[in-house]
Amino acid sequence: MPRRLKLLLIFGTRPEAIKMCPLALELLRRPQFETKVMLTGQHRELADSVMSAFGVKADYDLRLMKPGQTLQSLTAAILEAEKPVFEQFAPDFALVHGDTLTAFASALSAFYAQTKVCHVEAGLRTFDKWAPYPEEMNRVLITRLADLHFAPTKGNERNLRNEGIINGVYVTGNTGLDAFRYTIKPDYEFTSPELRAIDFESFRTVVMTAHRRENIGAGLENICRAVRRVVAENPDIQVVYPMHPNPTVRGTVVPMLGDIDRVHLIEPLDVFDMHNLMSRSYMALTDSGGLQEEAPALGLPVAVLRAETERPEAVEAGTVVLAGTTDEGVYSLFSKILRDAEFYRSMRRAINPYGDGHASERIADILLGQEIM
Ligand code: UD1
Ligand code: UDP
Numbered sequence: 001m002p003r004r005l006k007l008l009l010i011f012g013t014r015p016e017a018i019k020m021c022p023l024a025l026e027l028l029r030r031p032q033f034e035t036k037v038m039l040t041g042q043h044r045e046l047a048d049s050v051m052s053a054f055g056v057k058a059d060y061d062l063r064l065m066k067p068g069q070t071l072q073s074l075t076a077a078i079l080e081a082e083k084p085v086f087e088q089f090a091p092d093f094a095l096v097h098g099d100t101l102t103a104f105a106s107a108l109s110a111f112y113a114q115t116k117v118c119h120v121e122a123g124l125r126t127f128d129k130w131a132p133y134p135e136e137m138n139r140v141l142i143t144r145l146a147d148l149h150f151a152p153t154k155g156n157e158r159n160l161r162n163e164g165i166i167n168g169v170y171v172t173g174n175t176g177l178d179a180f181r182y183t184i185k186p187d188y189e190f191t192s193p194e195l196r197a198i199d200f201e202s203f204r205t206v207v208m209t210a211h212r213r214e215n216i217g218a219g220l221e222n223i224c225r226a227v228r229r230v231v232a233e234n235p236d237i238q239v240v241y242p243m244h245p246n247p248t249v250r251g252t253v254v255p256m257l258g259d260i261d262r263v264h265l266i267e268p269l270d271v272f273d274m275h276n277l278m279s280r281s282y283m284a285l286t287d288s289g290g291l292q293e294e295a296p297a298l299g300l301p302v303a304v305l306r307a308e309t310e311r312p313e314a315v316e317a318g319t320v321v322l323a324g325t326t327d328e329g330v331y332s333l334f335s336k337i338l339r340d341a342e343f344y345r346s347m348r349r350a351i352n353p354y355g356d357g358h359a360s361e362r363i364a365d366i367l368l369g370q371e372i373m
Pocket of ligand 2: 014015018209242243267268269270271272274275287288289290291294
């Protein structure tokens with residue numbers, strides 16, 4: 001009997017965990033694979049919350065998060081800490097996700113261990129090395145290291161082909177949309193005490209997240225100023241902003257928005273609360289990549305707090321609009337979505353450009369067809 005294909009899924013941050021847990025569950029269900037999960041620990045509470053929500057256990061947990069960690073120190077720590085795991089488990093494939101530091105450093109670790117790399121969520125590009133920083137370069141470098149590329153959309157596949165990547169490219173959809181099959185429930189009751197205390201009947205609810213490295217500083221200050229102004233001018237709205245734990249994010253947001261009654265600055269939500277909050281909100285204001293994929297599937301209009309995006313499909317469909325990060329840009333788009341009913345209606349359409357909720361099964365089927373070296 002041939003031995004089972006050995007798979008090592010590696011992730012470390014919240015968005016990777018949300019998109020890799022459905023895949024981990026699918027692979028663990030299949031007896032043809034020996035599947036193990038390794039957490040770098042780049043994020044501690046944020047990733048742990050996702051793991052317990054999905055009931056996925058880490059076989060290896062490198063526990064690397066440090067307050068104020070730098071790109072350099074974390075990359076070096078990941079390379080050092082992963083080496084013995086590759087030696088001990090000797091996987092046939094390492095699976096990494098997206099564009100985080102964990103994903104890039106782990107793909108490099110796998111390459112140094114002469115292990116093949118699968119890139120889940122491959123082929124996203126802004127074509128600007130500095131935005132998002134360092135994620136755009138991370139994904140370009142992972143592409144060079146990867147043997148199999150699981151592209152969410154045909155556009156992502158096209159980006160890879162334009163870079164000369166022809167072999168091993170598959171369009172699978174984004175595993176992030178698979179997560180909805182676990183999280184969204186019509187009769188769902190929030191678990192966060194902060195969410196339970198919010199009055200969702202009397203206001204239009206705007207769900208907001210903002211934490212990107214390149215926005216921290218002037219961009220985030222502009223965003224907060226614009227939100228202050230729009231909230232003051234629209235008494236029928238409230239903003240619910242689960243804040244990233246990064247102290248540099250909170251250091252800007254709390255002093256600038258913390259004193260407004262209709263802005264709820266709350267702790268990060270578990271993924272069940274977050275997805276169900278989105279499904280009940282009026283619109284989203286975000287610099288997150290994941291929200292740009294999830295919101296269109298829920299018919300939730302999004303103003304993106306960035307000047308560019310690697311996810312153009314929902315922009316082309318009209319459900320996502322780029323606000324940029326200037327005071328004026330954010331103020332005018334946010335106000336327009338709230339006040340122009342026709343514009344709002346044109347954005348409020350449920351579309352699924354990023355996946356149909358079955359990407360994990362497709363990836364598992366493709367892996368089944370791979371030969372053991
Ligand atoms: C990382 C990713 C970014 C992703 C974001 C999602 C990189 C380069 N960036 O950025 O692509 O959008 O995650 O959230 O990989 N912290 C905690 N607890 C946690 C998580 C973070 O306290 O559970 C704090 C720590 O002080 C940490 C800081 O946040 O040092 C920053 O975390 P880090 O992973 O370095 O950067 P992110 O901005 O989260
Ligand atoms: N999310 C969550 N709780 C929160 C905020 C976000 O579960 O309090 C989810 C969100 O629905 C999406 C993912 O986290 O699935 C996005 O992660 P994040 O914003 O950390 O990273 P990004 O998408 O910017 O890379």
